[in-house]
Amino acid sequence: MSKKLINGNVIAHVVSYSIIMMGVLMLPAVATAAYYGESDLEALCFSFVITLGSGGLLSFLTRKSKDAEIKKRDGYLIVTLSWVSMAIFATLPYLLSGAIPSISNAFFESMSGLTTTGATILDDIESKSHGILLWRSMTQWIGGMGIIVLTIAILPLLGIGGMELFVAEAPGPTKDKIHPRIKETAKRLWAIYLLMTITETVILMFCGMSFYDAINHSLTTTSTGGFSTKQDSIAAFNSPVIEMVIVFFMFLAGTNFTLIYFGFKGKFRQFLNNDEFKYYLGAVIGLIAVITPIVYFEADLSFGRSLRDTTFQVVSMITTTGYATADYTSWGPLATFIFFLLLFSGASAGSTSGGIKIVRIVTLMKNGFLEFKKRLHPNAVIPVNLNKQTIPPHIIYNLLAFIFLYLFIFTVGAIVMTALGESFDVALSSVATSLGNVGPGIAEVGPANTFSHISDPGKWVLSFLMLFGRLELFTVALLFTPYYWRRN
Numbered sequence: 448m449s450k451k452l453i454n455g456n457v458i459a460h461v462v463s464y465s466i467i468m469m470g471v472l473m474l475p476a477v478a479t480a481a482y483y484g485e486s487d488l489e490a491l492c493f494s495f496v497i498t499l500g501s502g503g504l505l506s507f508l509t510r511k512s513k514d515a516e517i518k519k520r521d522g523y524l525i526v527t528l529s530w531v532s533m534a535i536f537a538t539l540p541y542l543l544s545g546a547i548p549s550i551s552n553a554f555f556e557s558m559s560g561l562t563t564t565g566a567t568i569l570d571d572i573e574s575k576s577h578g579i580l581l582w583r584s585m586t587q588w589i590g591g592m593g594i595i596v597l598t599i600a601i602l603p604l605l606g607i608g609g610m611e612l613f614v615a616e617a618p619g620p621t622k623d624k625i626h627p628r629i630k631e632t633a634k635r636l637w638a639i640y641l642l643m644t645i646t647e648t649v650i651l652m653f654c655g656m657s658f659y660d661a662i663n664h665s666l667t668t669t670s671t672g673g674f675s676t677k678q679d680s681i682a683a684f685n686s687p688v689i690e691m692v693i694v695f696f697m698f699l700a701g702t703n704f705t706l707i708y709f710g711f712k713g714k715f716r717q718f719l720n721n722d723e724f725k726y727y728l729g730a731v732i733g734l735i736a737v738i739t740p741i742v743y744f745e746a747d748l749s750f751g752r753s754l755r756d757t758t759f760q761v762v763s764m765i766t767t768t769g770y771a772t773a774d775y776t777s778w779g780p781l782a783t784f785i786f787f788l789l790l791f792s793g794a795s796a797g798s799t800s801g802g803i804k805i806v807r808i809v810t811l812m813k814n815g816f817l818e819f820k821k822r823l824h825p826n827a828v829i830p831v832n833l834n835k836q837t838i839p840p841h842i843i844y845n846l847l848a849f850i851f852l853y854l855f856i857f858t859v860g861a862i863v864m865t866a867l868g869e870s871f872d873v874a875l876s877s878v879a880t881s882l883g884n885v886g887p888g889i890a891e892v893g894p895a896n897t898f899s900h901i902s903d904p905g906k907w908v909l910s911f912l913m914l915f916g917r918l919e920l921f922t923v924a925l926l927f928t929p930y931y932w933r934r935n
Contacts, residue, residue: 454518458525460509463502465529469536470499472585476540479659480578487576490544498536523925530593530914534558537586546579551903558910560586561593562917563799565673565769565886566909568899572678577659580676584666590917591670591700591799592640639707644669647696654688668696671799673769673886680894682772687755690772694762698731701766701794722834723806727765727795730805734761734789738782745779764789767801769886771894787889790879791853801884801916803853807846809833814843852920857882860912867905877901881912 473495480488537557541547547556552568559566560583569575575583644665651661660676667674677683681690699707706724709717718724735758742753756773763770764786775786793802814831821829830837857878864874876888877898887894892901901909915923925931 453524454512454521456509456512458521458528459505460512461525462528462532463505463509465533466498466502466536467506468502469533469589470495470502472589473498473540473582476578476582476585479581480576483577485576485578487540487544487546487578491540491578491582493543494536494539497539501536520931523922523931526918526922527914527926530561530918533589534561534910534914537561537582540579540582544576544579546575549903551906552899555898555906555910556583557586558913559886560672560674561590562884562913563587563590563670563672563767563801564881564884564913564917565667565767566880566892566898566913567674567886568897568901568906570678570897570899572676581659581663583674584663584672584676587670587672587674588644588666591672592637635708636704639704639711640669643696643699643707647692650692651689654692655686656684656689660684664693665696668693668768668770669700669799671697671700671766671768671794671801673763675770680771681759690755690759693770694759697762697766697768697770700768701762701798701800702727703795703797704799705797706795720834723795723809726809727805730792731762731765734765734785738778738785741782742778745782746773746777760786761789764885765792765800766794766798767883767885771887774893774895776889776893776895783889787876787879790876790883790885790888793883803850803883806833807849810838810843811846811850849920852924853882856912856915856920856924860908863908864905867902867908869901869905877905877909878912881909882916884913884916 473491477488477491477495480491534554534557537560538547538550538553541553541556542550547553547568555566555568558564565587572580647665647668648658648661651664652658656664663674663676664681666672673680675681675683681693684690702724703721706717706721709715735754738761739750739754739757742748742757743750746753746756748756759770759772760775762768764775776783791803792808793804794800796804796806810831810833813833817829817831821827831843832838860878860882861874864878865871869877870890872890873892876890877892880886880888880892887896892898898906898909
C-alpha cells in the first residue's frame with residue numbers, strides 16, 4: 448500500500464486553527480463598532496460568526512488528524528494555505544459592510560494587510576467606519592507576528608530561505624526538542640510583540656494622539672505594515688514628536704526579534720556583536736546623511752525639515768513599513784532612484800520587515816569580495832564570516848538561489864504587469880513594492896497615490912506577489928514545481 452503524497456486531513460486541521468484565530472481576532476473590531484454605534488456592526492458580527500464557524504467546523508471534521516505527524520512536505524502547503532485562507536476570510540468585513548464592495552479590491556486590501564505590505568486601494572480612508580479601519584490595522588498586526596513565528600520557529604525546520612543565518616541565536620527549535628521549543632519561542636515573541644504595541648500606544652497618546660489613532664498606528668508600526676487611519680498617513684498629524692516616536696518603533700520592529708529578546712534579558716552586548724544590526728544601523732545613518740542634502744537643495748526646505756523628512760522616509764522604507772510624511776518622488780531623480788532600490792532591501796532577518804533582508808545582502812557582498820582575494824590566491828581557503836562564525840558553503844548557495852529567484856520573479860511580474868497595460872515605471876514599481884512588502888513605490892503608485900487605478904487582474908497578480916515575498920519565496924514556489932507533487 449503506497450503512502451499518501453500529502454496528508455490532506457492533517458493539513459486541513461492545522462489550517463483550521465488559522466481560520467479560528469482570524470475569527471477570534473475580529474472581536475476587537477466588533478467591540479469598536481459597537482462602541483461607536485456604527486452601521487458596520489452587523490457586518491462585522493456576521494464576519495466573526497462565519498469565520499469562527501468555518502474554522503470550527505473544519506477543525507471538527509478533521510479532528511482525528513490532530514495528533515498525526517506533520518511531515519516536511521505538508522509544512523509548505525500548510526503555511527501557504529493558511530495565509531491564503533486568512534486573506535479570504537479577512538475580506539468578509541469589507542465585503543459585507545460595503546466598505547470595499549469589489550472582491551478584487553477586498554482581497555488586495557486583505558492580502559496587503561496580512562503580508563504587512565501596506566499598499567491600499569482606498570482613496571477615502573477617513574470615510575470608513577472605526578470598526579473597519581481597526582480590522583484593517585488588525586490584519587497587519589496578525590500578519591506581522593505571524594511572519595516572526597513563521598521565520599524563527601517554522602521555516603528553519605523546512606530549510607527555507609537561508610534562515611539558518613540567524614536561527615542559531617534564536618530561542619527557537621532544535622531537532623531534538625522541536626515542539627516544546629516552538630511553543631516557548633512563540634510565547635516569548637508574542638509577549639515582546641504585545642509589549643511593544645502597548646508601549647507605543649501609550650507614548651503616542653502622551654504625544655497627542657487619540658486612543659483610537661494611537662492603537663491603530665501602534666498595530667501597524669510594530670508589524671511594519673503602514674496602514675493609517677488618515678489618507679495623508681502620518682503627515683496628517685504634522686507633529687515632529689509623533690514622527691520620532693514612530694521612527695523609533697519602526698526601527699525597533701525592523702530589528703531581529705531575537706536581538707530584542709536578548710535586549711529584554713539585559714544582554715545588550717548581543718547588539719554590538721551582531722554584524723547584521725551594525726550594517727542595519729549603518730545603512731540608516733548613511734542613507735540619511737546622503738539624502739538629506741539632496742532634499743535640502745531639491746525641495747527648498749530648511750535643513751531641519753529636510754533632516755526630519757529624510758529620517759522618517761528612510762526608516763519607513765528600509766523597514767518596509769510604508770508610512771509617509773512627504774512625497775520622496777518629488778525630491779529629484781537621484782533620491783527617487785535610491786528609494787526605488789530600498790524597495791528591494793528590507794531590514795533585518797527575523798523582523799517584521801519584508802524585502803531581501805540585510806543579512807543576505809551583507810553575506811553575498813562579503814562572498815563577492817572574497818572572490819577577488821581568491822583570484823589572487825587561488826589555493827587559499829578563505830571562509831565567509833558573519834558574527835565571527837564561518838558561513839557554510841551550502842548557505843551561500845542557498846542565498847544565491849534566493850537572490851536569483853527573487854530577481855526572476857520580479858522580472859516575470861514586471862513583464863506580466865506591462866502586458867496587462869501598466870506603464871513601464873508603474874509595472875516595475877508595483878511589482879518591486881509588492882514582492883518586497885513595502886507599500887508605496889514610485890510613479891503612479893508612490894506615497895501620494897494609491898493602487899486603486901490598477902486593473903483587477905493586476906491586483907490579483909500583485910496580491911500573489913505579496914504572498915510570495917512574505918513567505919520567503921521558496922515556500923510558495925516549491926508548490927509549483929513537479930518535484931513537490933512527485934512521489935519519492
